[in-house]
Amino acid sequence: MKQREKLSKESYKGTRDFYPEDMAVRKYIFSTMRKAVEKFGYVEYDASMIEETGLYRAKSGEEIVNEQTYSFKDRGGRDVTIRPEMTPTVARMIAKKRKELSFPLRWYSIPNLFRYERPQKGRLREHWQLNVDMFGVDSISADVEMIAVPYAIMNEFGAQNDQFVIKVNDRRITNFFLSEYLGMNETEAHDLSKLIDKKEKMPEGEFFLSAQEILGEQTEKFVAFLNIKDITALPEEFSGYETVKSLAEIIDSLADRGITNVVYDPSIMRGFDYYTGVVFEVFDTSSENNRSMFGGGRYDDLVGIFDVEKVSAIGFGAGDVIILDFLKTHNLIPGKILSVVDLCLCVFEKKYERVAQELADHLRKEGLNVSVDISERKIASQIKTADKQDVKYIICIGEDEVQTGKYKLKDMDSREEKEVAKEEIVRNMEVNNEQTRKL
RNA sequence: GUGCCUAUGGUGUAAUGGUUAGCACGGGGGUUUGUGGAGCCCCCAGUCCCGGUUCAAAUCCGGGUAGGCACCCCA
Numbered sequence: 001m002k003q004r005e006k007l008s009k010e011s012y013k014g015t016r017d018f019y020p021e022d023m024a025v026r027k028y029i030f031s032t033m034r035k036a037v038e039k040f041g042y043v044e045y046d047a048s049m050i051e052e053t054g055l056y057r058a059k060s061g062e063e064i065v066n067e068q069t070y071s072f073k074d075r076g077g078r079d080v081t082i083r084p085e086m087t088p089t090v091a092r093m094i095a096k097k098r099k100e101l102s103f104p105l106r107w108y109s110i111p112n113l114f115r116y117e118r119p120q121k122g123r124l125r126e127h128w129q130l131n132v133d134m135f136g137v138d139s140i141s142a143d144v145e146m147i148a149v150p151y152a153i154m155n156e157f158g159a160q161n162d163q164f165v166i167k168v169n170d171r172r173i174t175n176f177f178l179s180e181y182l183g184m185n186e187t188e189a190h191d192l193s194k195l196i197d198k199k200e201k202m203p204e205g206e207f208f209l210s211a212q213e214i215l216g217e218q219t220e221k222f223v224a225f226l227n228i229k230d231i232t233a234l235p236e237e238f239s240g241y242e243t244v245k246s247l248a249e250i251i252d253s254l255a256d257r258g259i260t261n262v263v264y265d266p267s268i269m270r271g272f273d274y275y276t277g278v279v280f281e282v283f284d285t286s287s288e289n290n291r292s293m294f295g296g297g298r299y300d301d302l303v304g305i306f307d308v309e310k311v312s313a314i315g316f317g318a319g320d321v322i323i324l325d326f327l328k329t330h331n332l333i334p335g336k337i338l339s340v341v342d343l344c345l346c347v348f349e350k351k352y353e354r355v356a357q358e359l360a361d362h363l364r365k366e367g368l369n370v371s372v373d374i375s376e377r378k379i380a381s382q383i384k385t386a387d388k389q390d391v392k393y394i395i396c397i398g399e400d401e402v403q404t405g406k407y408k409l410k411d412m413d414s415r416e417e418k419e420v421a422k423e424e425i426v427r428n429m430e431v432n433n434e435q436t437r438k439l
Numbered sequence: 440g441u442g443c444c445u446a447u448g449g450u451g452u453a454a455u456g457g458u459u460a461g462c463a464c465g466g467g468g469g470u471u472u473g474u475g476g477a478g479c480c481c482c483c484a485g486u487c488c489c490g491g492u493u494c495a496a497a498u499c500c501g502g503g504u505a506g507g508c509a510c511c512c513c514a
Binding site: 008010013067068083084085086087113115117118119120121123127129197201270272291292295317319346348349378379380381382383384386387388396398399400408410412415417 | 440467468471472473474475476505506507508509510511512513514
């Protein structure tokens, strides 16, 4: 006989099992996100996890496709990739129905995404990412809204203004600065923007030296530019000043709406090349989480790669892993999430189980989520189990109940009992079984 | 892919190189064949793997494996 290979009980590297208590938290996070974005009129879409690899090759860096994705050949020989991000998919969907969709469109989705890399804090191999996008409007109003939505989501989670900061920039400003003000060629500008991306992680001296290799004596000017935190302090000399003015206007409009934790930060560039204008990221102000929670920007040319007429677009993504870290850090997860089971029926003896099942069926028709304890264990154990599972109400059924037709509805929190007839049970309960609830 | 750190019942932890590897939570049962969620009692279950040093290894060393964190990259 072959020796059986020892099976691991661990979930696959970088992925999570969602036990019911974890799933309750996930449902809370997702429903909070949905609630917030739907208030702005966004509608939900979805697509398959799997796409042809070419979709990503067309717009991403080669490395992402080759080294950081789950890519393989299907049985028909097609190169396919498990989606590492949602934006190419939604751009494809928009392009496909370009002619029949009426713009502007407000769409969102909460897809699970995969990347092949070593897991670390805030980054796993599988995560869920809220994606919110608006298509067909290229205006300051659209930009303002797309930054106001993350703010609204944070609000919905109960976050205060001082717990997170929204950093905004416009790629064109940085590009103008590099190419026209400093006179960098394309390669130099590209290298510098990659360097800017890394700035926060490098010691200051090292950053200066790396910059000096490209810029020589202009390094001082460059560093001074990056340290500007007030948009109005930007030099007026270089062209593209219109862009500076619109970004200032965006920041002002946000402030008018009470969104005051927005700062201009020229070092926000975002990794992907497809961004064409405004870019932004939302950070936790606590030093515990140094990764950005939301990131997005304007990408007016992406839909166009499908050979259709250009559709301007702006959107952002927000990963569940880092948001969960944020909520934990700031104590924003509801303390107790009740079970979706409204009522548990415990039975004193096996022979009363039939009565319990009939009662359960009756109550289910009235809209309750009811479970019947069929363990045949003693009543104390049944109650204990219901308690452990955070079920709010129980009814114990035995000879008395069968004789009188009255049931003792017990509230597990207050420990109070109310004797009621079958028909009165529902109206004596506080029920909200549509989704996860806070207490 | 690179570096650093960690590894004891299911979980969280304790144990100067020297007792039968201790405690708490958890799970099962009893106390109690109907008013119970407490208490008390009993039970379940562990030194990641392979090798080395030593009279003696959970403990020290080497190599694996797994996990965490950081880098790389960033969706």
